[in-house]
Amino acid sequence: MIDRIRKILIANRGEIAIRIIKTCRKLGIKTVAIYSSADSEAIHVRLADEVYSLGSNPYSYLDIDKIIDIAKKSRADAIHPGYGFLSENAKFAKAVEDIGCIWIGPPWHIINMLESKTMVKKLASSIDIPVVPGTLEATSNIEELKNVVEEIGFPILLKADRGGGGRGIRVIKSIDEFEKIFDIAREEIKTAFGSDKLYVEKYIPKARHIEVQILADRYGAIIALGERECSIQRKYQKVIEEAPSPIVSSDDRKYIYDLAIRFMKSIGYVNAGTIEFIRDEQGKFYLIEVNKRIQVEHPVTEMITGIDIVEQQIMIAEGRELEIRNSIYEFKGHAIEARVYAEDPERLIPSPGTVSWIKFPNIDNIRIDHALAPGIVIPPFYDPMIAKVIALGETREEARKRLIHALSNFKIDGIKTSIPLLLKILTSNEFIKGDIHVEFISKLIGK
Numbered sequence: 094m095i096d097r098i099r100k101i102l103i104a105n106r107g108e109i110a111i112r113i114i115k116t117c118r119k120l121g122i123k124t125v126a127i128y129s130s131a132d133s134e135a136i137h138v139r140l141a142d143e144v145y146s147l148g149s150n151p152y153s154y155l156d157i158d159k160i161i162d163i164a165k166k167s168r169a170d171a172i173h174p175g176y177g178f179l180s181e182n183a184k185f186a187k188a189v190e191d192i193g194c195i196w197i198g199p200p201w202h203i204i205n206m207l208e209s210k211t212m213v214k215k216l217a218s219s220i221d222i223p224v225v226p227g228t229l230e231a232t233s234n235i236e237e238l239k240n241v242v243e244e245i246g247f248p249i250l251l252k253a254d255r256g257g258g259g260r261g262i263r264v265i266k267s268i269d270e271f272e273k274i275f276d277i278a279r280e281e282i283k284t285a286f287g288s289d290k291l292y293v294e295k296y297i298p299k300a301r302h303i304e305v306q307i308l309a310d311r312y313g314a315i316i317a318l319g320e321r322e323c324s325i326q327r328k329y330q331k332v333i334e335e336a337p338s339p340i341v342s343s344d345d346r347k348y349i350y351d352l353a354i355r356f357m358k359s360i361g362y363v364n365a366g367t368i369e370f371i372r373d374e375q376g377k378f379y380l381i382e383v384n385k386r387i388q389v390e391h392p393v394t395e396m397i398t399g400i401d402i403v404e405q406q407i408m409i410a411e412g413r414e415l416e417i418r419n420s421i422y423e424f425k426g427h428a429i430e431a432r433v434y435a436e437d438p439e440r441l442i443p444s445p446g447t448v449s450w451i452k453f454p455n456i457d458n459i460r461i462d463h464a465l466a467p468g469i470v471i472p473p474f475y476d477p478m479i480a481k482v483i484a485l486g487e488t489r490e491e492a493r494k495r496l497i498h499a500l501s502n503f504k505i506d507g508i509k510t511s512i513p514l515l516l517k518i519l520t521s522n523e524f525i526k527g528d529i530h531v532e533f534i535s536k537l538i539g540k
Contacts, residue, residue, distance in 0.1 A: 095412045096195060098122055098170045103141070104160050104185075105175030107464045108480065109387075110137035113173050116403040125167045127160060129153050131472040136464045143167055151474035154178045157185050164194055171195035171410060173403075177476065180386040183208060197410040199364045199385050206360065207383050209254050211292050217380045220359050222352050225371060225379045227294035235275045238293050242271060248296040251275070253282040260285060262329045264296055297379075299530040301372040302326065303338050304384075305353035306394045308405050309362045310415045317350040318394050318402075319424045325518060327441070327534045332511075333518060334390035335429040336397050339489055339527035340372070349378055356380065365391075365406050389432070389481070392460060396428035396485045427489040429496050431519070433463075433480040433503070434511040435471045441514075445473040449507035454499040458485040461503075471508055479510070489527070493519055514538070 101117055102125040103110045110126060114137065117124045126141030131151040138144050145163040147153035154160075155178060164172060172189050174180035180198070183205035189196045198204070207213055211231045214224045228241045231254035242249055251274070253261025261282045265271045275291070283289035306318040322338035323331045341349070353368035367384040391402050400417070409415070435444045448469045453461060463480035471479060482499050486492030497519050500512050514534075518524055521537060 096170070096410075098195060098407060098411055100125060100142075100167065100169045100171075101197070101407075102127070102160070102164050102167060102169035102172045102194075103137070103175065104154070104172050105178055105180070106132055106135060106137060106154060106475070108462045108478075109175040109177075109389075111140060111464055112462055113175065113403055114140050116401055116407070119401075120404065120407065122407070125163070125169050127154070127163055129474075131470075131474055134468070134470065136466060136469065151472065157182075157188055160185075161188050161192060164189070165192060169194060171197055171407075173197040173406070174386065176386050176389055181208065181384070195410050197364070197406050199362055199366060203360060203362060204385050207385055210252065210256075210382050211254055213380070213383055216360065217356055220355060222356055223377065223379045225294040225297065225381060228292040231290035231292040233279055233289045233291070235272065238291070239268075239271075242268070242293055245293070245295045250294045250296050251278055252292055252294060253278075253286055253288070254290040254292055255286045255288045256282060260329075265293075297371055297373045299374050299532065300324075301338075301340060301530055302331075302369065303341060303349070303372055303378070304367045304369045304388075305349055306388070306391070306402070307353055307357050307362070307366045307368060308402070308409070308415060308417070309357055309364065309366070310409050311363050311412065312414055313358070314415045315354050315357050315362070316415060316417050316422055317353055318398055318400060318422050320346065320349060321388075321390055321393055322529075323390060324529045324531050325524075325533055326531050329531070331390065331432065332534065333429065333431050333515065334393055335427065335489070335492070336393040337424065337427065345376070345378070352378070352380065356383075364409050365402055389478070390430055392462060392481060392483045393428040393430045394424075396460065396483055397424040397426050398422055399425075426485055426487050427492045428483055428485045429489070429492045429519075430481050430483040431496060431500060431515045432478050432511075433482060433500075433515070435477040435479050435508045436511045437509045438511050438513040443473060443477040444509035445471045445477070446508040447471070448505060450504070451506070452502070452504040454482075454502035456495065456499050456502070458495060459483070459499045460485075461499075465505070479508075490525075493525070 100123040123142040179185040186201035251263045279289040302323045309315040321336045325333035460483040484496035
């Protein structure tokens with residue numbers, strides 16, 4: 094049965110809320126925006142068909158009861174959570190389904206199963222998909238991890254079992270450091286994620302972060318929309334992404350697509366999702382986690398495939414079958430995305446404030462997803478990413494040069510931005526050669 098969606102509440106803010114509104118307009122679907130008082134003049138509030146205040150608390154985007162109440166008042170047919178905030182919260186997804194609203198994402202029980210990263214590793218291992226050596230059970234007891242640490246050897250990664258966005262990850266180089274940091278890390282993640290369980294993995298030097306975009310309908314059809322290279326990171330948060338990966342061969346591509354599809358089929362996954370892999374220096378891939386939502390970097394996939402992933406999410410949520418039938422989708426060209434942060438490029442700290450003037454680059458084959466305008470306040474409460482600049486080229490080099498040109502002509506006054514750092518990365522010899530890994534930025538800038 095197809096449930097026609099006529100109105101969507103967007104449980105998010107900023108550029109992703111605007112991104113969803115654009116697709117809804119194309120499909121003739123009305124939109125409901127929510128906002129905290131810090132966002133009362135935000136662009137997504139101006140563009141939506143209906144708007145509802147969440148109140149004065151800037152973190153009210155995490156208030157499930159308030160959002161559910163607004164969904165009822167607005168008579169929204171569906172809720173799209175975007176990314177971040179409550180997008181991978183099983184309790185929220187269930188609350189949406191419980192009021193008869195359509196959740197645009199995987200079912201709540203799938204989210205609940207995949208919230209634990211060690212559960213993902215166990216599921217993968219059970220069907221012979223490689224995972225990074227380490228623990229398959231998370232714990233809050235250091236003694237339970239010591240035997241594994243002794244077996245795999247230092248250095249190791251200490252990770253939060255229910256963390257996200259690169260938070261809760263630490264490189265540990267000795268047993269003394271492990272004992273010293275364990276309780277501190279446990280308290281930090283309990284505050285951030287509501288769980289103090291940790292696990293360990295073997296640290297893989299010069300690892301590359303490569304992920305596969307998946308779409309799955311409720312009738313068992315699953316497709317891989319290509320891979321993305323996300324190895325340019327700072328503090329385990331992505332900064333530049335590209336598709337396809339410059340290091341993945343055609344044989345590698347077939348291999349990791351098969352692993353991703355096999356994993357998603359094994360759990361009955363539905364809607365958009367991403368399987369994340371680490372590739373070591375010897376070329377071996379390890380599955381590390383599943384993102385149960387649309388990704389920040391989805392535009393690079395859209396640029397090389399011509400597929401609107403938000404539109405596909407909505408159609409799947411309505412109960413439609415995937416119209417794309419190739420299990421491995423063909424792509425054309427190369428796309429690179431740079432995340433622009435409201436950030437001091439030297440001190441690498443957030444730079445909130447008011448945008449006094451802005452000039453966007455006017456260049457062919459450039460897409461800019463943003464929530465910017467003169468007079469817009471960039472508040473200090475949220476992730477400082479303010480825009481994504483995506484360049485498409487026939488080749489990686491053409492896309493790289495086009496992105497450099499676009500960033501050089503993207504001017505913002507009133508706040509500092511990370512554009513100088515982005516240009517430094519894109520013009521480095523290592524990036525040009527595709528010789529990149531997750532420690533690339535720290536080695537480039539010495540921080």
